[in-house]
Amino acid sequence: MSEPTHDGGETPASIALKGLLRLFQLVQARDMRVLGEFAATGDVLLVGSDEGEISIGRPAIDAFFPKLFARDATFSWNAGRVEATRSGDVLWLFADGHICVDGQGGKKTAPYRISGILRRSGERWLWSQYHGSEPVRAP
16 A cells, blocks of 8 residues: 655654554553653543553543553564554554563563554654554454
């Protein structure tokens, strides 16, 4: 799929990939600056792949990351396919890759899909919606 370029030659997919890699770099480092990657709006949404990981609004997202970082595991993500479309200051994406959970039980790698919406704020792209899921095999 051919994509038009924006922002100095960057494609929507390259903008999305940068946002994904930056997000997971901060998550892997347990860096609370991750909060700055999310829009400071009441309708910002983060849905993780584990049961109960639904955070709606900035206060809920601010509370989510300390809980995630208190776990005995670190999380990283490897990109596979990244698709994105842009209209003005809004970019929506789909990414298919693998998540690596490194904890006391060893390393676990699993397929991991991400869909989301990034909104441009000045020169930055901030997450308005993030949804991560681990696909399961059909019976």
